[in-house]
Amino acid sequence: xxxxxxxxxxxxSGAASRTADPKRVSTAPKTKKRLPTSTxxxxxxxxxxxxxxxxxxxxxxxxxxxxxxxxVAILAVIAIGGTAVIVLGGIxxxxxxxxxxxxxxxxxxxxxxxxxxxxxxxxxALLGAAAGVVNGLMIVYGRLPAFIATLAMMSIARGLALxxxxxxxxxxxxxxxxNLAVYYVGGWLPSSLIxxxxxxLVAAAYFRWKPSGRALFAVxxxxxxxxxxxxxxxxLTVGVYATAGLLAGIGGILMTARLGSAQxxxxxxIELDVIAAVVIGGASLAGGYGSIAGTAVGVMxxxxxRNGLNLNNVSSFWQQVIIGIVIAAAxxxxxxxxxxxxxx
Amino acid sequence: MSAMTANAGGATxxxxxxxxxxxxxxxxxxxxxxxxxxxxxRAVALIGENGAGKSTLMNxxxxxxxxxxxVMHLDGKVYKPAGPREAADAxxxxxxxxxxxxxxxxxxxxxxxxxxxxxxxLVDRTAMNSQAAVILERVGLNIAPDxxxxxxSVPVQQLVExxxxxxxDPKILxxxxxxxxxxxxxxxxxxxxxxxxxxxxxxxxxITHRLDEIRHVADxxxxxxxxxxxxxxxxxxxxxxxxxxxxxxxxxxDIYPDPSEPTGEIILELKSLSxxxxxxxxxxxxxRGEILVIAGLVGAGRSELVNAITGAAPxxxxxxxxxxxxxSVKSPGDSVRFGMALIPEDRRTQGLAQSxxxxxxxxxxxxxxxxxxxxxxxxxREVATVKERVGLRGxxxxxxxxxxxxxxxxxxxxxxxxLEPEIIIFDEPTxxxxxxxxxxxxxxxHELATRGAAVIIVSSELPEVLGLANRIVVLSRGKQxxxxxxxxxxxxxxxxxxxx
Numbered sequence: 001x002x003x004x005x006x007x008x009x010x011x012x013s014g015a016a017s018r019t020a021d022p023k024r025v026s027t028a029p030k031t032k033k034r035l036p037t038s039t040x041x042x043x044x045x046x047x048x049x050x051x052x053x054x055x056x057x058x059x060x061x062x063x064x065x066x067x068x069x070x071x072v073a074i075l076a077v078i079a080i081g082g083t084a085v086i087v088l089g090g091i092x093x094x095x096x097x098x099x100x101x102x103x104x105x106x107x108x109x110x111x112x113x114x115x116x117x118x119x120x121x122x123x124x125a126l127l128g129a130a131a132g133v134v135n136g137l138m139i140v141y142g143r144l145p146a147f148i149a150t151l152a153m154m155s156i157a158r159g160l161a162l163x164x165x166x167x168x169x170x171x172x173x174x175x176x177x178x179n180l181a182v183y184y185v186g187g188w189l190p191s192s193l194i195x196x197x198x199x200x201l202v203a204a205a206y207f208r209w210k211p212s213g214r215a216l217f218a219v220x221x222x223x224x225x226x227x228x229x230x231x232x233x234x235x236l237t238v239g240v241y242a243t244a245g246l247l248a249g250i251g252g253i254l255m256t257a258r259l260g261s262a263q264x265x266x267x268x269x270i271e272l273d274v275i276a277a278v279v280i281g282g283a284s285l286a287g288g289y290g291s292i293a294g295t296a297v298g299v300m301x302x303x304x305x306r307n308g309l310n311l312n313n314v315s316s317f318w319q320q321v322i323i324g325i326v327i328a329a330a331x332x333x334x335x336x337x338x339x340x341x342x343x344x
Numbered sequence: 345m346s347a348m349t350a351n352a353g354g355a356t357x358x359x360x361x362x363x364x365x366x367x368x369x370x371x372x373x374x375x376x377x378x379x380x381x382x383x384x385x386r387a388v389a390l391i392g393e394n395g396a397g398k399s400t401l402m403n404x405x406x407x408x409x410x411x412x413x414x415v416m417h418l419d420g421k422v423y424k425p426a427g428p429r430e431a432a433d434a435x436x437x438x439x440x441x442x443x444x445x446x447x448x449x450x451x452x453x454x455x456x457x458x459x460x461x462x463x464x465x466l467v468d469r470t471a472m473n474s475q476a477a478v479i480l481e482r483v484g485l486n487i488a489p490d491x492x493x494x495x496x497s498v499p500v501q502q503l504v505e506x507x508x509x510x511x512x513d514p515k516i517l518x519x520x521x522x523x524x525x526x527x528x529x530x531x532x533x534x535x536x537x538x539x540x541x542x543x544x545x546x547x548x549x550x551i552t553h554r555l556d557e558i559r560h561v562a563d564x565x566x567x568x569x570x571x572x573x574x575x576x577x578x579x580x581x582x583x584x585x586x587x588x589x590x591x592x593x594x595x596x597x598d599i600y601p602d603p604s605e606p607t608g609e610i611i612l613e614l615k616s617l618s619x620x621x622x623x624x625x626x627x628x629x630x631x632r633g634e635i636l637v638i639a640g641l642v643g644a645g646r647s648e649l650v651n652a653i654t655g656a657a658p659x660x661x662x663x664x665x666x667x668x669x670x671x672s673v674k675s676p677g678d679s680v681r682f683g684m685a686l687i688p689e690d691r692r693t694q695g696l697a698q699s700x701x702x703x704x705x706x707x708x709x710x711x712x713x714x715x716x717x718x719x720x721x722x723x724x725r726e727v728a729t730v731k732e733r734v735g736l737r738g739x740x741x742x743x744x745x746x747x748x749x750x751x752x753x754x755x756x757x758x759x760x761x762x763l764e765p766e767i768i769i770f771d772e773p774t775x776x777x778x779x780x781x782x783x784x785x786x787x788x789x790h791e792l793a794t795r796g797a798a799v800i801i802v803s804s805e806l807p808e809v810l811g812l813a814n815r816i817v818v819l820s821r822g823k824q825x826x827x828x829x830x831x832x833x834x835x836x837x838x839x840x841x842x843x844x
C-alpha cells in the first residue's frame with residue numbers, strides 16, 4: 001500500500017537535477033474562473049426587459065412581474081425535469097402528453113368517480129412518475145434511443161388522456177384545489193410561482209450537492225466512462241426520466257387547477273418550450289452541461305417575451321416568429337462568448 | 345506492504361499471478377495462454393506491436409473483458425474482477441492509454457468519481473478538494489483541484505489520470521502508454537514516481553512502445569507477439585534491436601524493402617507553412633521517387649500538417665508549391681485536382697465508408713471526377729485491376745466493415761491509386777495492422793515510389809520511420825526541429841529532435 005510520503009523523498013532520488021526543487025510545478029492552466037454558461041442569456045434577458053419597458057411602460061411593474069411568474073410557473077416546473085434529462089444526454093418529448101394525462105386523471109378520478117381531490121392529485125402525480133419510469137425502462141433495457149422512446153410515450157399518453165376525457169374538457173373542482181394555482185398569498189404572490197421556486201431551489205441543491213446529481217453530468221459527458229467508474233448508470237437513467245415524468249404530472253395538476261378544467265389538448269407543444277428554455281440556459285443537447293439557474297433564465301426569457309409582446313398587442317403569430325429568433329440569437333451569442341473566452 | 349521477491353522459477357503467493365489467459369474475439373485470437381507474474385516492488389515492462397494483445401491483457405486484468413480460459417491469482421486468492429471498480433477495490437488499478445476523464449467535471453470530481461467524500465449524504469466539496477490537492481502534489485501537479493478537466497492541457501490530464509489511480513491505493517498499478525502525451529519534464533517526474541512506488545512495494549506493469557524508456561523503470565521485460573508470450577528478459581538492459589526483433593519475430597532487415605531512389609525533381613515544396621494553433625514555419629521539399637517520413641511525438645502537429653497540405657484543414661499562412669508553382673489548397677477537392685492523395689489516420693471513419701461495398705469505395709473518388717454518364721463496366725474493370733495491384737484479399741462486393749484492418753488499408757490505397765496521384769501522403773499507414781499486412785503495405789509504398797510518385801509518411805513507430813525513409817522531417821510541438829538523411833538517422837537522433 002502506498003502511504004503519504006513527505007516531499008523530502010522526492011528530492012533524494014537524485015535522478016535528474018530538476019528534482020532539486022522538491023515541489024515540481026507542472027504546467028498550470030489558467031485558473032481564472034469561467035463565467036457560468038447562463039451569463040449570455042442572462043444579459044439577453046436584462047436587455048429584453050429594458051427594450052420591452054420602453055415599448056410599454058406597464059411592463060415593468062411588480063404586478064406584471066408576478067404575472068409573468070405565474071404564466072411560466074408550469075413551464076418552469078416541467079423544465080426542471082427537462083434539465084436533468086438533457087444534462088444526462090437524453091431528451092424527453094413526452095412531457096406535454098404526460099401533463100395532459102395527469103390532468104385527465106385528476107379530473108376523471110375526482111369528478112367522474114368521486115374520489116377525494118387530494119387522493120386524485122396523488123394518483124396523477126404517481127402516474128406521471130410511472131410514465132417516466134416506462135420511458136426510462138424502454139431506453140435502458142429496450143435500448144431504444146431516447147427520442148424514439150419518448151416519442152412513443154408522447155403519443156400513448158396523449159391518446160390515454162383523450163380516452164379518459166372522451167375528448168372533452170372536464171370541470172368542477174373545489175376551491176382548495178384551484179388555489180394551488182390561482183391563489184395569491186397576501187393578495188400579490190402567486191401560489192404557483194411559490195411552488196415553482198421551491199422546486200427550483202430543491203433541484204439546484206440536488207444538482208450541486210447530491211452525489212447522484214453530480215453523477216448525471218458524468219453520465220452525460222461519457223456514458224461508458226461513467227459506467228466503468230462504477231456509477232449506477234441504469235438506475236440514474238430510469239430515475240431521471242421518472243423525475244421528469246413526475247414533474248410533468250405536477251405540471252398537469254397545476255394546469256388543471258389553473259384552468260379549472262382538464263383539457264385533452266393541455267400542454268401540447270410544451271416539450272419544445274422546455275427544450276428551448278434548457279438550451280437557452282446553456283445546456284448542451286449532447287449532455288454533460290447545463291444548470292438549473294440557466295434553465296430559470298431560459299424560462300424567464302420565454303415568459304418575458306410572450307408577456308411583453310402581448311402587452312404590445314403583437315399578434316400571437318408574429319410572437320412565434322420572434323420567439324424563434326430570440327431562441328437562436330440567445331444561444332448564438334452565448335456560443336460566441338464562450339469561444340472568445342476560451343481563446344483568451 | 346513489504347516487497348517480496350520471487351525465487352527463480354518458483355511460484356510465490358504474493359503479487360498478481362496470471363496463468364494461461366486466453367481471449368478470443370470474432371476473427372482473432374487476441375490472447376493465447378499468456379502467463380504473467382507481477383511482483384510487489386518490481387516493474388514489468390510489457391512490449392509488443394500494435395495488435396499483439398497488450399491492451400487486451402490489461403483489459404482482462406482490470407475486468408473489462410472476461411478471459412475465455414486461464415486463471416488469475418492475487419496474493420494467492422483467485423482474482424476475477426467483474427469490472428474496473430471491483431479490480432480497483434481488490435487493489436489492481438489501470439491507467440489507460442486513452443484518457444478516461446470526464447471533461448465537464450473538475451479535477452477533484454474526476455479523481456473521486458463514484459466515491460466522493462460525503463457528509464450526511466451530500467458531497468463534501470471541501471474535503472474532496474483538499475484530498476485531491478494532496479494527491480495532485482504527489483504527481484507534481486500544481487493546479488487547483490476545482491478546475492474543469494477540459495481546461496487542462498493533455499499532459500496535465502494524463503497526470504490527473506495517474507493521480508486518480510494513485511488515490512485508490514493500488515497494490516498493482518498498470519500504466520498503458522503513459523508517456524504518449526507527456527513532455528520530457530513530466531516523463532522524468534513519472535520515472536521518479538514509479539521508482540518511489542516500487543520502494544513502497546507496489547507492483548508495476550509498464551506498457552510502452554518507447555523502448556528507450558524501459559531501462560528507466562523496468563526490472564524485467566515480457567514480450568507479446570500476436571497474442572502469445574514469446575519471451576522476455578529478467579533485466580531491462582537489453583538493446584532496442586533485440587527487443588524489436590522479439591516483438592516482430594524476424595530481423596528488422598527482412599521487413600522493410602530496400603530504400604527507394606529519389607530523383608532530383610522537386611515535386612512539392614513547403615515554405616513557412618503555418619496553421620494557427622497547430623504548427624508553424626514548416627519548410628521542406630519532396631522529390632519524385634522519395635519517401636519522406638514525418639516523425640514526432642503524439643500532438644506534435646504532424647496530422648495537422650498533412651491535413652493542411654491536402655486541404656482537409658487548410659494552412660493559415662505560408663505557401664505550398666507543386667512542381668514549382670504556388671497553389672492554393674483550400675479543400676480536399678483542390679488537392680485531388682493537384683494530383684495529391686491522403687490516406688488518413690483513421691481508416692474506419694476517414695478512409696472507407698463502412699456500410700458500402702469495397703467496389704463502391706474503391707471507385708468513389710474516380711466516380712466523383714467523371715463527367716456525364718458513367719461507364720460502369722469500364723470503371724468496374726479498373727477497380728478490379730487496382731485491387732489486384734495492392735494484393736487485397738476479399739470480394740469486391742463485400743461490405744467494407746467486414747474487412748480486416750490490413751485489407752481496409754489496402755482498400756484506401758487502392759481507391760486513390762485509381763486517380764494516379766503524383767503525391768501520396770500516408771498518415772500512420774500501419775497503425776493497428778499485423779506484421780504480415782505491414783510488410784505488404786511497405787512493399788506497396790516502395791512500389792509507388794519506384795514508379796515515380798513522391799511519398800510522405802507520418803509515423804509514430806520508430807522502426808518504421810527508420811526502415812522506410814529516405815529523409816526524416818521531425819516535428820516537435822508544432823515546430824520543425826530538424827531534417828535527417830537516412831544515413832544519419834537513428835532512434836536516438838530522431839527522439840532527440842522529437843522531444844526538443
